[in-house]
Amino acid sequence: MPGIILKNVTKRWGAVTAVDNVSLEVEDGEFVAFLGPSGCGKTTTMRLVAGLEQITEGEIYIGDRLVNEVDPRKRDVSMVFQNYSLFPHMTVRNNLAYPLKVSKVPRADHERMISDTSKMVELSDLLDRKPAELSGGQRQRVALGRAIIRRPKVFLMDEPLSNMDAILRQSMRAELKNLHHRLKVTTIYVTHDQVEAMTLATRVAVMKNGVLQQFDQPSAIFENPATSFVAGFVGAPAMNLIEGEIHNRRFASALINCPMETDFEGMVTLGVRPLDIHVCGRDEACGVGRIYSSEMTGEQTIVTVANGKQQISLKESKDVSRPIDDELHFRFERGRCFFFDVDDGRRLAI
Ligand SMILES: Nc1ncnc2c1ncn2[C@@H]1O[C@H](COP(=O)(O)OP(=O)(O)OP(=O)(O)O)[C@@H](O)[C@H]1O
Ligand SMILES: [Mg+2]
Structure with a gap:
């Protein structure tokens, strides 16, 4: 064959x-x-x-x-x-x-x-x-x-x-x-x-x-x-793609302000999967926003956090239900952030 x-x-x-x-x-x-x-x-x-x-x-x-x-x-x-x-x-x-x-x-x-x-x-x-x-x-x-x-x-x-x-x-x-x-x-x-x-x-x-x-x-x-x-x-929900700027080893956008181990400077698209984002206290947070929606799918809860037009979704256990408009701090799993060129979407090795 x-x-x-x-x-x-x-x-x-x-x-x-x-x-x-x-x-x-x-x-x-x-x-x-x-x-x-x-x-x-x-x-x-x-x-x-x-x-x-x-x-x-x-x-x-x-x-x-x-x-x-x-x-x-x-x-x-x-x-x-x-x-x-x-x-x-x-x-x-x-x-x-x-x-x-x-x-x-x-x-x-x-x-x-x-x-x-x-x-x-x-x-x-x-x-x-x-x-x-x-x-x-x-x-x-x-x-x-x-x-x-x-x-x-x-x-x-x-x-x-x-x-x-x-x-x-x-x-x-x-x-x-x-x-x-x-x-x-x-x-x-x-x-x-x-x-x-x-x-x-x-x-x-x-x-x-x-x-x-x-x-x-x-x-x-x-x-x-x-x-x-x-x-x-791919992925359900798909990877979050968030445009922001890296400056002095920090990524910053409406939702996120987070140290990154890179010498890259400039605009990038940050990619992070919902399962690699965790709710945390203010001290360890990579970002903060207000809860936009909390959806229980049967097996898990998808929580979407927003600041202005920028939104990020994370996965939590099905027992979690979060009130809309509450403030939520979140952090990223180490080594699970991806970076893409803002213009052509190519993955950047940074
Ligand atoms: N006979 C044709 N003449 C002109 N354009 C065509 C012709 N057949 C397909 N196209 C165009 O080619 C592109 C690709 O079409 P194609 O049918 O391969 O898409 P697809 O990925 O199978 O989409 P779908 O998931 O909707 O089936 C489309 O822009 C379509 O309009
Ligand atoms: Mg087809």
Whole structure:
């Protein structure tokens, strides 16, 4: 089974650059998630790999084969589309059987494969329905089943869980994780859901405006973000990003006045995760503000502290409830502050 290589891949439509000079290598058998906000170029990148769009510049390899000019049907990729693309006149059973017919799997095997796959995606009871008689989440499971029923060289999945409710999504996520472990088919998985990306993928490619921001293991994306965009995109709630000035080894902003071990002077964006901020007494404080909100989520309480327009969120235990407008002092966990360039968001080694 081959990996996938993107070399300086760009896709333009007139003035729109959907994918901007992206290079990355997906290893054989790897599960890579493309993560980013709406419009950042995730689907386009995937469609370029599938051969459904023409590359403007650059090269794509599947295994060691340059596929720029290879017909989509000859790439041996199986794709789950964002909008399902099921055959409306066919039952679920026939939708699942379709890829088996196209790839000439012996008829005797169809029934068993349809049965195994429909169990995997929890569709066994719906095999005789047509797409119009299914909910969005059920349709999406048919699309997923149709992609996994045969074993292609590459799976391309575009938000395959997006129309399911939270509970089903969680069980399908576990199913996909287990499936990949068993099949070990090279997979590109597109999502704007950071939890999906972080939990499923061996590596995550974070995109913004067509540009690859970082391509790394989930733990590195979380612990070692390359840009303020990546830092602000993962984690729930996301990393706090606070603009301020470092002068004479102190960082100062509306909320914060705190010593920093650095010789850097000037404006920076400070990044600190909610779980690395602790409530403390005035003496040890890095900052102070008034409580803006206190939200108990069931497992924890998210407290947001504000001074004017500047806000910072921290995590506390679920037993904590803080009155709005009270004053709160906080400090940062040692060694857990990140600094980013205020203009381009690059991580600064300071
Ligand atoms: N056929 C097209 N012609 C012109 N522009 C397009 C075309 N398809 C996509 N785009 C533009 O390319 C950019 C990237 O689109 P793409 O569909 O790849 O985003 P995405 O990351 O998948 O977003 P979403 O999460 O909303 O699905 C967008 O600005 C989009 O408007
Ligand atoms: Mg998309």
